Amino acid sequence: MLASLRTDLEIARRGYLRYAAYPAATAAGAFTNIIFGLMRGSVLLALFAERERIGAYDAAATIAYVWLTQGLLNVVALWGWQELALRVRTGDIATDLIRPIHPMRTALATDYGRAAYQLIFRGIPPVAVGVLAFHAVLPADPLVWLAFVASLGLAVAVSFGFRLLYNLAAFWTTDTRGTMILALVVMSVFSGFVIPIQFFPPWLAAIANATPFPAMVQTPVDIFVGVTRGPAILVALAGQLGWAAGMLLKSYWVFALGTRRLVVQGG
Amino acid sequence: MPAIELEHVGKDFVVRRAAGRFRRRTDVVHAVSDLSFSVEPGSLVGYIGPNGAGKSTTVKMLTGILVPSRGRISVAGLVPTRQRTKLAGRIGVMFGQRVQLWWDLPLIESFELLRHIYRIPSQIYERNLSAFRQLLDLDKFLWTPVRQLSLGQRIRGELTAAMLHDPEILFLDEPTIGLDVVARQRVRELLLSANRERGMTVLLTSHDLTDIERLCSRILIIDRGRLIFDGDVDTLKARYGKERVLVVDLEEPGPALQLDGARVIRVEGPRQWIAFDGERLSAAQLTAAAAAQAPLRDLTVQEPEIEDVVRRIYQERL
Ligand SMILES: Nc1ncnc2c1ncn2[C@@H]1O[C@H](COP(=O)(O)OP(=O)(O)OP(=O)(O)O)[C@@H](O)[C@H]1O
Numbered sequence: 001m002l003a004s005l006r007t008d009l010e011i012a013r014r015g016y017l018r019y020a021a022y023p024a025a026t027a028a029g030a031f032t033n034i035i036f037g038l039m040r041g042s043v044l045l046a047l048f049a050e051r052e053r054i055g056a057y058d059a060a061a062t063i064a065y066v067w068l069t070q071g072l073l074n075v076v077a078l079w080g081w082q083e084l085a086l087r088v089r090t091g092d093i094a095t096d097l098i099r100p101i102h103p104m105r106t107a108l109a110t111d112y113g114r115a116a117y118q119l120i121f122r123g124i125p126p127v128a129v130g131v132l133a134f135h136a137v138l139p140a141d142p143l144v145w146l147a148f149v150a151s152l153g154l155a156v157a158v159s160f161g162f163r164l165l166y167n168l169a170a171f172w173t174t175d176t177r178g179t180m181i182l183a184l185v186v187m188s189v190f191s192g193f194v195i196p197i198q199f200f201p202p203w204l205a206a207i208a209n210a211t212p213f214p215a216m217v218q219t220p221v222d223i224f225v226g227v228t229r230g231p232a233i234l235v236a237l238a239g240q241l242g243w244a245a246g247m248l249l250k251s252y253w254v255f256a257l258g259t260r261r262l263v264v265q266g267g
Numbered sequence: 268m269p270a271i272e273l274e275h276v277g278k279d280f281v282v283r284r285a286a287g288r289f290r291r292r293t294d295v296v297h298a299v300s301d302l303s304f305s306v307e308p309g310s311l312v313g314y315i316g317p318n319g320a321g322k323s324t325t326v327k328m329l330t331g332i333l334v335p336s337r338g339r340i341s342v343a344g345l346v347p348t349r350q351r352t353k354l355a356g357r358i359g360v361m362f363g364q365r366v367q368l369w370w371d372l373p374l375i376e377s378f379e380l381l382r383h384i385y386r387i388p389s390q391i392y393e394r395n396l397s398a399f400r401q402l403l404d405l406d407k408f409l410w411t412p413v414r415q416l417s418l419g420q421r422i423r424g425e426l427t428a429a430m431l432h433d434p435e436i437l438f439l440d441e442p443t444i445g446l447d448v449v450a451r452q453r454v455r456e457l458l459l460s461a462n463r464e465r466g467m468t469v470l471l472t473s474h475d476l477t478d479i480e481r482l483c484s485r486i487l488i489i490d491r492g493r494l495i496f497d498g499d500v501d502t503l504k505a506r507y508g509k510e511r512v513l514v515v516d517l518e519e520p521g522p523a524l525q526l527d528g529a530r531v532i533r534v535e536g537p538r539q540w541i542a543f544d545g546e547r548l549s550a551a552q553l554t555a556a557a558a559a560q561a562p563l564r565d566l567t568v569q570e571p572e573i574e575d576v577v578r579r580i581y582q583e584r585l
Pocket residue numbers: 263264265266267280281282296297298299316317318319320321322323324325
């Protein structure tokens with residue numbers, strides 16, 4: 001058990017190091033995140049010219065929302081991830097299959113390493129700009145921070161499960177870009193990344209809330225900005241846990257189906 | 268119990284290709300048709316055949332990453348596709364043309380990670396790693412990211428990665444691709460010692476027949492998905508390489524000699540190459556017959572080279 005955890009940590013560390021190998025890309029990315037934060041911030045704040053609040057969001061919460069979502073964008077890999085699809089297409093998946101550890105476990109551990117790197121180097125800069133230049137408010141209660149970190153951990157798992165599903169399409173078709181682009185559009189809208197789900201008309205919010213997407217962004221953000229508080233936090237975390245388990249099980253099953261009909265490409 | 272056993276194994280690929288503008292045709296490629304053989308523990312087997320013969324496909328089935336279309340496979344007593352993860356801990360696999368190391372990380376990081384993935388005990392890891400570092404001369408690039416390695420350097424790394432955990436059975440698909448002569452020789456020594464000292468079963472494919480000749484006590488040749496030869500190098504040469512060549516230098520240039528049971532295959536000035544069947548005629552008899560026709564200054568006998576033998580098999584589809 002302990003040795004097993006050690007293996008996961010070692011794998012995660014390599015996931016982290018792989019991203020650390022490209023610091024210039026990280027810096028450029030963080031800069032872009034900040035520029036888009038400025039744009040999204042001014043657009044969303046305009047909505048509050050005529051009213052005090054939309055749903056549970058007021059202007060202050062919205063400022064925190066904008067900068068936090070800009071920071072989390074890469075942590076939950078909202079704009080795509082097709083590593084596994086590429087591995088299936090090139091046949092490099094063979095390498096994962098000859099290891100005495102389930103490829104999904106390797107991929108998940110690697111993804112947590114990636115997420116940790118993105119949290120530090122792509123997550124902190126936009127939030128820092130939000131706090132310093134726009135007076136975005138950070139949670140004061142350490143328990144809220146704790147709940148936020150747990151929620152973020154679960155958000156990564158839900159996002160991973162979903163990303164795995166659209167990547168696994170590669171087992172059946174060699175063109176996975178189309179699937180991915182569709183997935184990304186749905187993901188960025190229904191996760192509450194573009195605008196908070198509370199801003200949606202009720203019927204659309206109801207649809208969004210019936211999907212796993214809010215568990216990837218909206219749930220941790222609502223905890224962070226204080227829209228979800230008290231015992232509701234526990235309910236939110238339980239919901240995320242359910243989605244995480246569901247998505248991982250589903251992708252595990254699809255993976256098993258896929259490997260059974262797997263055709264490893266290339267000599 | 269054999270280390271590897273195949274019974275009537277086959278693998279078909281269904282490929283769709285365009286036929287005309289809108290129609291698509293479905294073709295079935297029989298990558299492996301009907302393959303049966305078994306390998307005893309501790310053997311070093313060379314698995315050769317022309318391009319597209321089905322070698323890599325076989326290795327993929329044996330390691331559990333391709334599901335066979337028919338037949339039965341057992342490796343280390345396990346069914347590869349059904350017990351893949353369990354089998355993975357006991358075998359080592361290397362595909363020379365594929366990158367199995369972690370591309371963005373220094374080579375040593377891949378080894379460290381494999382140590383945890385395979386749960387290699389410290390002593391064994393240290394012992395193996397230092398042996399490989401020395402034998403394959405890894406130290407110069409151990410801390411270099413894999414993406415910056417030359418082909419030969421990467422291959423040396425891949426080979427180390429496949430063997431760090433002391434596998435019982437090692438599958439190597441073109442393990443010497445891109446290696447220089449020194450590295451090639453080192454790799455051969457490495458495989459021989461792993462096989463002799465640790466009883467590691469090795470199945471390797473290679474297009475370098477010197478590898479095969481130096482290493483393998485048994486050769487399997489496949490062509491179009493079928494086994495066409497199973498035996499050792501001497502048997503192979505005896506069966507397909509009966510032709511020896513007598514090279515004679517005449518005192519002065521002349522027409523091609525006329526000899527019973529032999530034929531002149533090449534003439535270059537005073538030098539003539541005479542091919543003959545080593546089982547029907549001895550070199551001494553032939554020399555005497557040649558000397559009777561024209562005075563000789565010098566002569567040598569060329570034995571069949573494995574290259575020539577195998578080329579004949581591939582070309583003439585014997
Ligand atoms: N994924 C695939 N889809 C369709 N056909 C395939 C696939 N993989 C292999 N084949 C076909 O199966 C046959 C055997 O291929 P394989 O890669 O096993 O050959 P090989 O003996 O390893 O050849 P080489 O010496 O060139 O490496 C070839 O005709 C190849 O075109």
